[in-house]
Amino acid sequence: MKLTDLETPALILDRSRLERNIVRMRDHLSRLGVVLRPHVKTAKAIDVLRLALAAQPGGITVSTLKEAEYFFTHGVRDMLYAVGIAPNKIAHVAALRGRGADVTIILDNVVSAQMVAEQGGAMGVEFPVLIEIDCDGHRSGIKPGDAMLIDIGRILYGGRGTRLRGVMTHAGDSYNCKSVDEIRAMAERERAAVVRCALDLKRAGLPCSVVSVGSTPTATYAENLDGVTEVRAGVYMFFDLVMAGLEVCTIDDIALSVLATVIGHQQEKNWIITDAGWMALSRDRGTAKQKVDQGYGVVCDIDGWPLTDLIVAEANQEHGIIADRNGGALDLKRFPVGSQLRILPNHACATAAAHAAYHVVDGGAEITAVWPRFSGW
Amino acid sequence: MKLTDLETPALILDRSRLERNIVRMRDHLSRLGVVLRPHVKTAKAIDVLRLALAAQPGGITVSTLKEAEYFFTHGVRDMLYAVGIAPNKIAHVAALRGRGADVTIILDNVVSAQMVAEQGGAMGVEFPVLIEIDCDGHRSGIKPGDAMLIDIGRILYGGRGTRLRGVMTHAGDSYNCKSVDEIRAMAERERAAVVRCALDLKRAGLPCSVVSVGSTPTATYAENLDGVTEVRAGVYMFFDLVMAGLEVCTIDDIALSVLATVIGHQQEKNWIITDAGWMALSRDRGTAKQKVDQGYGVVCDIDGWPLTDLIVAEANQEHGIIADRNGGALDLKRFPVGSQLRILPNHACATAAAHAAYHVVDGGAEITAVWPRFSGW
Numbered sequence: 001m002k003l004t005d006l007e008t009p010a011l012i013l014d015r016s017r018l019e020r021n022i023v024r025m026r027d028h029l030s031r032l033g034v035v036l037r038p039h040v041k042t043a044k045a046i047d048v049l050r051l052a053l054a055a056q057p058g059g060i061t062v063s064t065l066k067e068a069e070y071f072f073t074h075g076v077r078d079m080l081y082a083v084g085i086a087p088n089k090i091a092h093v094a095a096l097r098g099r100g101a102d103v104t105i106i107l108d109n110v111v112s113a114q115m116v117a118e119q120g121g122a123m124g125v126e127f128p129v130l131i132e133i134d135c136d137g138h139r140s141g142i143k144p145g146d147a148m149l150i151d152i153g154r155i156l157y158g159g160r161g162t163r164l165r166g167v168m169t170h171a172g173d174s175y176n177c178k179s180v181d182e183i184r185a186m187a188e189r190e191r192a193a194v195v196r197c198a199l200d201l202k203r204a205g206l207p208c209s210v211v212s213v214g215s216t217p218t219a220t221y222a223e224n225l226d227g228v229t230e231v232r233a234g235v236y237m238f239f240d241l242v243m244a245g246l247e248v249c250t251i252d253d254i255a256l257s258v259l260a261t262v263i264g265h266q267q268e269k270n271w272i273i274t275d276a277g278w279m280a281l282s283r284d285r286g287t288a289k290q291k292v293d294q295g296y297g298v299v300c301d302i303d304g305w306p307l308t309d310l311i312v313a314e315a316n317q318e319h320g321i322i323a324d325r326n327g328g329a330l331d332l333k334r335f336p337v338g339s340q341l342r343i344l345p346n347h348a349c350a351t352a353a354a355h356a357a358y359h360v361v362d363g364g365a366e367i368t369a370v371w372p373r374f375s376g377w
Numbered sequence: 378m379k380l381t382d383l384e385t386p387a388l389i390l391d392r393s394r395l396e397r398n399i400v401r402m403r404d405h406l407s408r409l410g411v412v413l414r415p416h417v418k419t420a421k422a423i424d425v426l427r428l429a430l431a432a433q434p435g436g437i438t439v440s441t442l443k444e445a446e447y448f449f450t451h452g453v454r455d456m457l458y459a460v461g462i463a464p465n466k467i468a469h470v471a472a473l474r475g476r477g478a479d480v481t482i483i484l485d486n487v488v489s490a491q492m493v494a495e496q497g498g499a500m501g502v503e504f505p506v507l508i509e510i511d512c513d514g515h516r517s518g519i520k521p522g523d524a525m526l527i528d529i530g531r532i533l534y535g536g537r538g539t540r541l542r543g544v545m546t547h548a549g550d551s552y553n554c555k556s557v558d559e560i561r562a563m564a565e566r567e568r569a570a571v572v573r574c575a576l577d578l579k580r581a582g583l584p585c586s587v588v589s590v591g592s593t594p595t596a597t598y599a600e601n602l603d604g605v606t607e608v609r610a611g612v613y614m615f616f617d618l619v620m621a622g623l624e625v626c627t628i629d630d631i632a633l634s635v636l637a638t639v640i641g642h643q644q645e646k647n648w649i650i651t652d653a654g655w656m657a658l659s660r661d662r663g664t665a666k667q668k669v670d671q672g673y674g675v676v677c678d679i680d681g682w683p684l685t686d687l688i689v690a691e692a693n694q695e696h697g698i699i700a701d702r703n704g705g706a707l708d709l710k711r712f713p714v715g716s717q718l719r720i721l722p723n724h725a726c727a728t729a730a731a732h733a734a735y736h737v738v739d740g741g742a743e744i745t746a747v748w749p750r751f752s753g754w
Contacts, residue, residue: 004465005465006465007442007465007466007469007754008463008465008754009754010754041694063694063695064695083640083652083695083696084640084641084652085640086385086638086639086652086715087638087714087715088381088382088383088384088385088715089384092384107640107641108641109641109642109714111713111714111715112640112641112714115714115715132641134643137646138693139643139648139650139691139693139696139698140641140643140650140696172693261463261464261465262463263460263462263463263484263489263517264461264484264485264486264489264517265486266511266516266517269514271516273461273516273517275460275461275463278727279726279727279730279752280754283659283660283661283662283724283727284655284660285660285662314516316516316549317440317726318418318440318441318460319460319516319517321516336488337463337464337486337488337489337492338463338464338465338488338492347660349656349694350656350660353656353731354730354752354753355753355754356753375656375731375752376731376732376733377384377385377386377387377657377732
């Protein structure tokens with residue numbers, strides 16, 4: 001089967017780029033002496049994870065308990081659920097642990113620590129816990145130096161229902177960096193924040209065997225990870241236009257695209273209309289605040305070669321409007337009704353989430369595999 | 378089962394609001410003497426459609442062939458596939474027709490008309506076709522007065538593989554109106570455009586039994602639909618913040634919300650952190666260009682009552698950051714870890730698409746039904 005045989009829109013994954021991206025991150029972190037705990041929130045597919053886990057210890061990061069269920073079913077045991085635990089999810093985590101999944105949870109406040117310790121004690125379950133650290137003011141976590149760290153550490157260490165395993169942080173603000181130098185500095189800030197908290201715990205006589213950091217930008221540009229035991233990253237497998245805008249990858253590294261078919265034109269406006277709208281591309285406009293605004297995505301020919309200055313300028317639910325990024329004239333005859341194009345996404349996590357499968361190609365137009373994926377909770 | 382028993386995030390549908398919205402639109406269009414062909418692209422669920430089809434002839438509008446397949450399986454026969462047909466979908470439409478689904482397609486150019494006529498002729502299938510009209514410069518369609526209308530009409534009328542049924546348009550630009558008066562004017566412009574094209578076809582000796590318009594804003598504020606045979610609309614069933622911002626509904630009409638759980642706080646920043654991020658709410662920021670920017674959604678208590686000035690100010694994949702819309706101080710003790718909130722969405726179509734089911738309530742906190750829904754192609 002070839003790309004031209006697919007009903008569109010359809011999600012395309014270039015395996016050679018995927019493998020190259022995975023090897024590059026693995027080699028980089030290996031040089032820095034840390035292991036990778038791949039984040040599965042981007043790919044949500046066992047076939048992708050198998051490639052990402054090659055030559056790694058086998059632990060993964062999940063963003064939902066549905067991911068934990070799915071990957072446990074596919075043989076993964078060691079999982080970090082990297083969203084602050086909510087009371088209504090404790091029973092589910094306990095059930096997973098009861099079936100043999102080694103799920104570690106995270107939290108960043110005394111109330112959650114007490115709740116987990118109490119529920120774990122009552123259920124006879126010992127939940128491994130990392131304390132979440134805020135290294136950049138981006139969202140959750142305890143600031144380095146906040147005495148609450150030790151309070152939480154003592155609750156988790158003393159509780160019958162909890163086992164304190166360490167600390168973790170996520171430099172989400174790295175997505176807003178303006179230069180590679182800023183990302184490098186952010187990587188060091190991420191490392192320093194969590195290593196300092198690990199030291200604070202140890203000085204208070206508390207255990208801290210796990211020191212976990214992660215974001216694709218900081219993982220890519222980290223130069224020193226002393227004191228860190230593992231790195232979490234997910235989007236590095238596919239990359240996307242936001243990552244290219246950050247200089248974390250090049251456009252040629254982006255392994256994910258959406259196949260679209262031309263369904264019409266608006267001659268006067270120099271518009272090409274396709275059947276890939278925001279439902280297929282996602283509403284993510286992450287490049288809007290970057291140096292180059294890529295609209296709803298960069299347009300490539302069916303072989304994946306970018307077409308200079310063509311972007312998806314607007315999107316409706318099932319319609320994409322392709323135009324020159326500067327509003328210039330287009331030779332619409334080059335894009336007749338029925339011709340196919342591939343759109344590189346702003347944000348791989350959001351775009352992939354709309355689709356039920358990856359159509360895998362290996363540079364060419366032949367579909368070599370179809371890899372199922374899932375979404376939701 | 379109660380809302381508090383759900384693992385979050387979860388999609389909640391208020392049945393009493395849904396029914397009220399459906400009845401209001403039905404009565405309004407009935408007064409104007411036209412039938413409703415509900416657009417299923419928002420709900421994508423047979424349980425919702427059954428309510429929407431009460432006292433209607435039974436025809437629906439679909440935005441994907443997956444919707445056509447699903448609703449045909451559930452007994453719907455009369456379907457308008459309202460996205461310009463692509464060559465790679467013709468065989469699928471033919472297969473649906475072969476199984477008894479009366480699928481009508483649309484197109485807006487000579488190449489597509491010839492292609493459908495030829496393929497239909499070769500397959501021995503007669504495809505019913507509407508010609509798409511551009512009433513507002515929003516995306517696809519032929520401008521009223523363009524001679525191409527008659528060229529296409531003749532191809533469809535003369536082709537063995539096609540049956541010219543009429544014209545259709547969608548006033549998508551109504552989403553950008555700045556006042557109710559503008560929406561009223563847009564509704565008249567939508568009507569006039571398509572009625573004029575119907576007349577042009579008839580004057581040229583071509584048939585035009587269907588004259589179809591549709592968008593929730595114009596359907597809501599249309600005062601005269603003379604010459605129109607049917608109205609298409611979808612989001613009116615649920616409504617959302619974009620529609621409220623357009624004064625097409627009130628906040629109290631919004632039937633859809635996302636249940637979220639508080640997982641932490643950032644005291645200094647007056648942030649409440651929840652487990653409903655953009656994956657659950659969607660990346661849609663449709664209110665950003667309206668008079669009131671609602672962030673990623675308006676926050677309500679678990680009973681659905683809006684909490685003054687609380688919005689989802691930022692969203693990560695599985696984290697929502699709730700803050701006062703003006704950056705004011707919050708009494709975070711009112712929202713302890715584990716407490717639950719409901720978020721009204723910017724755009725119902727995008728938010729619903731992330732979820733596999735509606736948890737139906739009837740004003741209260743009791744879940745009276747779980748209605749499955751689908752996404753994708």
